[in-house]
Structure formats: C-alpha cells, structure tokens
Amino acid sequence: MRQPSSSAPPPAESLDAVQAALGAEHAAIWVYGLVSAFLPEQFEAPVGEGTTAHRARRDTTERLLADAGQTPRPPEPAYVAPQPVTDQASALAVLVVAESDTAVAWRAVLERTDDKALRTSALEALTGAAVRATRWRRAAGETPAARAFPGQPA
Amino acid sequence: MNVARRDVLRGLALLPVAGGLAVGTVACTEEPEPPPPPDPLADLAASARADADAATAIVSAVPALAAVAGEVAAARDEHATALRAEVDRERPPVSSSTPPSSAPPADPPADEAAARELLAGSLDAAHQQAADLVAGLPAYRAGLVGSVAAGCASLRVVLG
Numbered sequence: 001m002r003q004p005s006s007s008a009p010p011p012a013e014s015l016d017a018v019q020a021a022l023g024a025e026h027a028a029i030w031v032y033g034l035v036s037a038f039l040p041e042q043f044e045a046p047v048g049e050g051t052t053a054h055r056a057r058r059d060t061t062e063r064l065l066a067d068a069g070q071t072p073r074p075p076e077p078a079y080v081a082p083q084p085v086t087d088q089a090s091a092l093a094v095l096v097v098a099e100s101d102t103a104v105a106w107r108a109v110l111e112r113t114d115d116k117a118l119r120t121s122a123l124e125a126l127t128g129a130a131v132r133a134t135r136w137r138r139a140a141g142e143t144p145a146a147r148a149f150p151g152q153p154a
Numbered sequence: 155m156n157v158a159r160r161d162v163l164r165g166l167a168l169l170p171v172a173g174g175l176a177v178g179t180v181a182c183t184e185e186p187e188p189p190p191p192p193d194p195l196a197d198l199a200a201s202a203r204a205d206a207d208a209a210t211a212i213v214s215a216v217p218a219l220a221a222v223a224g225e226v227a228a229a230r231d232e233h234a235t236a237l238r239a240e241v242d243r244e245r246p247p248v249s250s251s252t253p254p255s256s257a258p259p260a261d262p263p264a265d266e267a268a269a270r271e272l273l274a275g276s277l278d279a280a281h282q283q284a285a286d287l288v289a290g291l292p293a294y295r296a297g298l299v300g301s302v303a304a305g306c307a308s309l310r311v312v313l314g
Contacts, residue, residue: 103304111297116289119298123288123300130304134311143221146308148229149301 009068014113017105018065019073021125024098024105025116026075026130031098034081038091043139050095050132054102057125064118092140099133100150107151126151169182193245195295198302199237201283205276206230211262216269226273226309230280233302240298274313281306 010018027088032051039047088136106129109122130150137145210236213220263269284303288296 107297107300107304110288110300111293114293119289119296121283123303126300127285127304128308130308131311134308138311144225144228144312146225146229146305146312148232148305149298150304150308151297151303 010113010115012103013066014109014115015070017109017112019070020117021102021105021109021122022058022061022065022073023076024102025054025061025121026073027079028054028098028102029058030079031081032095034085035091035095038085038087040088046132046135046139051150053128053132055136057128060121063085064121076099089140092136095136096133096140096142098135099129103129103133103151104153164195167269178183188251193241194291195237195241195281195299198280198284199234199241200236201276201280202230202237202302205280206234208262208276209273211258212269212273215262215264216266218266219273222313223269223273225312226277229305229309233280233305233307237302240295270313274310277306277310 002027009015029051030052032047036044036047056066081090082097083090083093085091085094103126106126108120110119110126111143113119113122130147133150191306206227209223209230212223213227264271280305284299284306286305288300289297
C-alpha cells in the first residue's frame with residue numbers, strides 16, 4: 001500500500017465537494033468563452049482575467065484530485081445558460097451566475113475539510129469568485145453590487 | 155489478637171473519614187476552573203459592529219459616499235449579527251446582559267478622500283482578520299467566516 005509522502009488524502013466527503021467545485025470551474029470557463037462575443041472591447045481585460053483565473057483553478061483542482069487517487073470530473077459535453085445570452089446585459093448576468101455558483105461550490109469545500117492547505121485554496125477561490133461577481137454586478141449597474149455572504153447558499 | 159483486630163477495625167473505620175478530609179483538602183486548594191479562552195469569532199463580530207457604526211456615520215457626514223458607505227454599513231451589520239449569533243449559539247451568554255458595547259466611534263472624517271481611506275483600511279483589516287482564522291476553525295464555522303472574508307473583499311471592490 002502506497003502512502004503519499006506528505007499528508008493523508010482528504011476524506012471522501014471533501015473530495016466530493018472538490019469534484020463539485022471542479023464542475024463549477026468547468027462551467028465558468030464555458031461561460032467566459034460564451035460571453036466574449038456579446039461584450040464590447042472594454043470588457044476584454046476582465047473577461048481574460050476571469051478566464052485565466054478559472055483555468056488556473058481548474059488545473060490545480062485536477063492535480064489535487066489526481067494526487068488523491070481520484071479521476072477529476074471532466075467538463076460536461078454541453079451547457080445551457082439559465083437565460084439565453086443575446087446581448088451585453090444577459091452576458092453580464094450569466095457571468096454573475098457563473099461566479100456565484102463557483103463561490104457556493106468553494107464555500108461548500110471549506111465546510112467539508114479540515115485540511116489547512118485545502119481550506120486556504122478554497123478560501124482563495126471563494127474570494128476570487130466573490131470579487132469578480134461584484135465587478136460584473138457593478139458593470140451591470142446592479143446595487144448593491146456586493147453580497148454580504150458570498151457563497152452562502154440562497 | 156483482640157487488640158490487634160480492634161486496631162484494624164479502627165483503622166478501616168478511619169479510612170472514609172481520612173478520605174473525606176483528603177477530598178476536602180483538595181477541594182479547598184483546587185484552583186477555580188479557568189475561564190474558557192475567548193471565542194475568536196467574538197473579535198470578528200466586534201470589528202464588524204465597529205465598521206458598521208463607522209460606515210453609518212459616514213453616510214450622513216459625507217454625502218458623496220452615502221451610497222457606498224450605506225452598502226458597507228448594511229453588509230457589516232449583517233456580518234456582526236451572524237457572527238454574534240454563532241458566538242452565542244456555541245456558548246450561550248450566562249446573563250441576559252448584552253455584550254460590552256464597543257467604544258463610540260470617533261467623529262467620521264468629513265473629507266471624502268479621508269472617509270474613503272478609512273473604509274478601505276477597515277475592510278482590508280477585516281478581510282485579513284477573517285481570512286487568517288479560516289484554516290484553523292472547525293469545519294462548521296469555516297464557511298461562515300470564509301464568506302465574511304470574501305464579503306469584505308467584495309465590499310472593497312464597491313469602494314473602488
């Protein structure tokens with residue numbers, strides 16, 4: 001029996017939550033790819049930033065799962081946006097949904113692990129998603145733009 | 155033999171008394187139970203309350219920041235309430251007395267830049283204070299405190 005050299009792998013409940021968070025990252029990457037056609041040039045930089053952040057999180061999450069002996073969940077073959085994306089407003093709205101879903105998934109990881117490193121990385125992911133969701137709500141002219149408890153299931 | 159047995163009996167009879175004395179002695183010299191360490195969430199709740207009060211004062215003192223400060227005040231008020239509820243749930247207050255109120259906030263700066271800086275500084279500090287706790291908390295509290303940290307970072311975006 002092979003023991004990992006550093007620490008024990010996170011327990012099954014944590015790994016399920018991490019798989020769900022990976023699923024949210026895949027969905028967010030799909031959304032960022034979808035919206036760029038509907039957003040003017042001024043949004044190019046923040047869309048690129050969000051895409052990079054979600055890809056990086058996806059990659060580290062896949063590595064974490066593989067190291068724990070799990071098969072990382074692949075992206076779904078197809079996604080459906082909750083509302084049709086046809087213009088700037090609907091594009092901003094679906095970005096908010098993607099970031100909010102990601103925040104919920106990572107907060108769930110926080111509550112299902114005692115592993116300090118995983119907690120730290122889940123908090124980073126939750127905070128990043130919350131900050132981007134706030135920026136997209138601001139861009140859409142929504143007030144209040146921030147949520148008091150990002151990631152708290154509604 | 156008789157004498158010896160009587161001594162034995164007396165010896166046995168004395169035992170409980172001696173035991174009682176020993177127990178009594180221990181009870182008298184025992185230190186009172188040390189109070190439990192302070193709940194780390196109590197500090198977060200106090201910061202949130204102080205931030206909410208300071209932001210509320212800015213709403214009326216700096217009209218240019220009223221909307222933003224109002225959003226900060228509302229969110230930090232929610233943080234204070236939720237954190238306090240968690241502190242009280244885990245360790246119900248012994249009396250009905252309210253927790254010691256924090257010092258009244260200093261007069262808010264009337265200058266917009268100074269007020270903005272004050273809000274930004276307190277949000278950054280609150281974000282750090284919550285984030286530093288997350289790794290070490292029991293799992294059932296990590297979600298709440300993580301959301302408070304992420305909420306402070308989000309409010310910072312609103313502040314610009």
